[in-house]
Amino acid sequence: MEAGRASSPWLDKALLAVALMAVWQLLSTLAGPEVLTTPLATVRRLAQLMAGPDFGRHAAETATAFVVALVIALAGGLLLGVGLGANRLCGEVAEPLLVGLYSIPKITLYPVVLLLFGLGMSAKIAFGAIHGIIPVVLFTMNAVRNIPRAYLRAGHSMRLTRRQMFVHVLVPASLPEIVTGFRLGFSLTLLGTLIGEMFASQRGIGYLLIKSMENNDIDIIVALALLLVSLATAASWLLLGLERRLHGRFAR
Amino acid sequence: MTRAGRLRVALVGLLVGLLELACRAGWIDPVAVIPPTRMVAGAWRLLASGQYTKDILLTLSNVAIACVLAVASGFAGGWLLYKLPRLRRAADPLLASYYSVPTFIFYPLFIVLFGLNRWPLVAIGFVFAVVAMMLSTLQGFERVPRVLRRTARAMRLSTTQEMIHVVLPACAPHLFTGVKLAIVYAFIGVIAGEFVLSGAGFGFQVAFAYNSFDNPTMYGLMLLLLGFVGGLNMLLYSWERRMYLRRGGR
Numbered sequence: 011m012e013a014g015r016a017s018s019p020w021l022d023k024a025l026l027a028v029a030l031m032a033v034w035q036l037l038s039t040l041a042g043p044e045v046l047t048t049p050l051a052t053v054r055r056l057a058q059l060m061a062g063p064d065f066g067r068h069a070a071e072t073a074t075a076f077v078v079a080l081v082i083a084l085a086g087g088l089l090l091g092v093g094l095g096a097n098r099l100c101g102e103v104a105e106p107l108l109v110g111l112y113s114i115p116k117i118t119l120y121p122v123v124l125l126l127f128g129l130g131m132s133a134k135i136a137f138g139a140i141h142g143i144i145p146v147v148l149f150t151m152n153a154v155r156n157i158p159r160a161y162l163r164a165g166h167s168m169r170l171t172r173r174q175m176f177v178h179v180l181v182p183a184s185l186p187e188i189v190t191g192f193r194l195g196f197s198l199t200l201l202g203t204l205i206g207e208m209f210a211s212q213r214g215i216g217y218l219l220i221k222s223m224e225n226n227d228i229d230i231i232v233a234l235a236l237l238l239v240s241l242a243t244a245a246s247w248l249l250l251g252l253e254r255r256l257h258g259r260f261a262r
Numbered sequence: 263m264t265r266a267g268r269l270r271v272a273l274v275g276l277l278v279g280l281l282e283l284a285c286r287a288g289w290i291d292p293v294a295v296i297p298p299t300r301m302v303a304g305a306w307r308l309l310a311s312g313q314y315t316k317d318i319l320l321t322l323s324n325v326a327i328a329c330v331l332a333v334a335s336g337f338a339g340g341w342l343l344y345k346l347p348r349l350r351r352a353a354d355p356l357l358a359s360y361y362s363v364p365t366f367i368f369y370p371l372f373i374v375l376f377g378l379n380r381w382p383l384v385a386i387g388f389v390f391a392v393v394a395m396m397l398s399t400l401q402g403f404e405r406v407p408r409v410l411r412r413t414a415r416a417m418r419l420s421t422t423q424e425m426i427h428v429v430l431p432a433c434a435p436h437l438f439t440g441v442k443l444a445i446v447y448a449f450i451g452v453i454a455g456e457f458v459l460s461g462a463g464f465g466f467q468v469a470f471a472y473n474s475f476d477n478p479t480m481y482g483l484m485l486l487l488l489g490f491v492g493g494l495n496m497l498l499y500s501w502e503r504r505m506y507l508r509r510g511g512r
Contacts, residue, residue: 019351019352022348022349022351022352023352023355025352026349026352026353026356041374041375045371045374045375046371099265099266099269102264102266103266103269103270103273104270106270106496106499107270107273107274109495109499110492110495110496110499113446113491113492113495114488114491114492114495115449115450115453115454115487115488115491116450117450117453117454117457117465118453118457118465118468118484118487118488119484120457121468121469121472121480121484122294122295122484125291125293125294125295126294126295193358196362197358197359197360197361197362198361198362200362200363201361201362201363201364204363204364205364205454208364208458216364219364219367220458223367223369223370223458223459224459226370228370228371228374231367231368231370231371232371234367235363235367235368238362238363239356239359239363242359242362242363243355243356243358243359244355245359246355246356246358246359246362247354247355247358249358250354250355250358
């Protein structure tokens with residue numbers, strides 16, 4: 011920690027945002043505003059889009075799919091991860107398989123997901139959850155596996171009940187890493203849901219994106235990308251802050 | 263092979279067998295999923311016919327170019343972030359959320375910029391891969407043990423010597439992780455791009471077979487692709503494990 015340094019993190023973030031805007035403006039001036047929309051025009055276009063009659067419906071559709079997929083990914087990932095982490099052999103058997111699944115281009119599997127789930131909500135949710143669940147499982151598994159034995163022995167020698175052991179030893183020891191997994195799971199679930207919408211749906215932000223890709227409406231693509239980047243960055247910021255506080259509190 | 267390894271093979275075999283049985287017995291709609299043996303037959307037929315060789319080579323070369331570019335600039339970017347901690351802290355949330363936005367939505371933009379050729383796809387693969395390499399490089403530089411740097415200084419190594427003889431070897435495993443991720447992400451980016459809007463390549467052929475209800479071809483192509491990427495990954499993953507183990511870490 012570099013305490014005593016006078017740079018405020020907020021100032022730095024604002025500076026970075028301004029610098030990125032400047033680069034964007036420069037690029038769009040160089041490439042021409044019809045190739046890459048300028049920042050100001052993009053914000054205006056976004057406001058116009060959001061004020062449009064259909065936007066609320068599309069956004070609500072995406073939000074619903076994302077939330078359901080996220081709940082499945084986090085809850086399922088946590089359960090599987092704890093199970094695999096607690097049993098050494100199961101973990102060893104599963105880990106390379108999970109890493110393999112994590113790294114294949116899952117977008118190629120979309121025809122299978124479509125054929126199994128049909129067009130619509132369930133395919134989107136399945137796609138989001140498939141993307142998000144694996145990092146949650148991997149991080150939870152490692153978190154549980156890496157709980158130092160000494161903690162458990164200390165807990166036993168203090169005759170903690172199972173409940174006390176869980177609340178006071180197991181959760182605090184594994185929580186920081188689990189939150190890291192949640193953060194990755196969050197990002198990837200959003201990605202998966204959007205990809206699912208692009209191919210498997212007639213509604214939602216992803217559908218708007220693929221439609222404007224097909225019509226070559228760069229201004230809409232850039233506006234939606236700005237919206238998504240802002241939302242995802244804000245969420246990551248919150249989760250990173252939480253993660254840092256947990257790591258600080260339960261620092262080993 | 264270890265016990266876990268044997269169990270893993272058995273588990274995968276069991277799952278594939280179950281899928282075969284379920285498909286043959288008609289528990290799964292044959293329009294949705296075909297039996298694994300037919301997938302393998304489809305894949306073999308594709309390879310033997312040579313009809314898709316051009317697409318496969320196109321995709322592989324795109325991935326390779328994207329990968330090389332991403333590794334080189336990701337390394338430079340990671341080093342820059344390491345040297346500028348204020349920038350790094352400010353950019354943290356942005357980097358963390360980078361992978362939640364499907365980068366290939368910028369494909370039309372790249373087409374306008376680069377023209378209708380292989381470069382838009384390379385650009386997507388690059389954009390997808392570069393941040394992973396950057397983050398791994400940064401992590402590697404940050405985790406070089408202080409004692410090594412102090413020893414280097416005590417031995418009066420020049421900056422270049424310190425870099426070549428101390429820092430780079432010390433962060434080699436992390437750089438390797440970065441290269442591995444860059445390969446994976448470049449694959450994902452290029453294939454996704456081909457899927458969405460392209461007239462050639464592996465991803466395009468899968469989408470084409472899907473749209474024409476040609477299940478044996480679709481599953482055959484998928485099997486080839488996932489087998490190749492999965493196999494490559496397993497190889498890199500086991501090297502990586504060995505590398506980290508040799509350091510006595512993890």
